[in-house]
Amino acid sequence: MVKGSTRRRPSKLDPFKPYLQQRWTETEGRVAILELHREISARGFRGGYTIVFDWISRTLPNKVTGWLIRHPATLTEEAKLHRKGVLDRCPELATAAEQTSSFAEMLTTLSGTRLPEWISEAVEAGLPGISSFATGLSSDIAAVTAGLTTDWNSGPVEGAVNRIKMLKRQMFGRAGFGLLRKRVLLAR
Template sequence: MTGWLSRHPATLTEEEKLHGNAILDCCPELAAAAELTSSFVEMLTTLSGTRLPDWITESTEANLPGISSFAVGLHSDFDAVTAGLTTDWNSGPVEGAVNRIKMLKRQMFGRACFPLLQKRVLLA
């Protein structure tokens, strides 16, 4: 069920959609969690952070332990979260480069000295 909820609805097969809907019909708490999750994902993908206060209010009123505590955490750093949900800027390329360098460092750990690691990072 977690896989069905976390994937984009367009990637689900008809059988998966039917099974997912049957399960959501049996459990209202899970249906509420699915609705809140999909609305938050929509805010992320469309960069519509102006809807964040409404989402936080709705999720805290739902009294779902995981989602409610997540919403309270978002509210504690509201300005930063709103900026992250409304601007196009992200640090993805930088994080990718750092991750690549750390992977190379782990591969070379204990095998060679710093000049060889430096050369490998520059040539990779």
């Protein structure tokens, strides 16, 4: 394969992926991967268990993550049902999804005045990642609240800084400020 190419080599598992996806969906993830390996082996798959395990553990959790991080209104009806099924089976994940959605709503509606309330709810939830994130926000609550309530955005400045850093990295530290200045001015 050519370096940088996005094409991937075909896998022994490719013809069986639709079947695995269907079985995973119809059992709502309650089927053992070893059982799935046995089923596709009976259908002609000649690969090992680890190929099936790696594909399922890499591909299917990404679908669940997508169901959780996207706004529920943007999901298809089928995805909404799958999301509900996953959240019903795992109360901690349901709490995490609720906290994440609540924070995302604060971001998109610029309602940072609700931040102290969200922080206390997140800490009380006791979920390690979310609780530590909330605790970190409370260390500089004034700045975070301002960021969540004002229309000001540092995106253009960050973009310019990243562009300058990229140009500097391309020079591998071999040139001085004069050449960097010329490259920045010419790269516009």
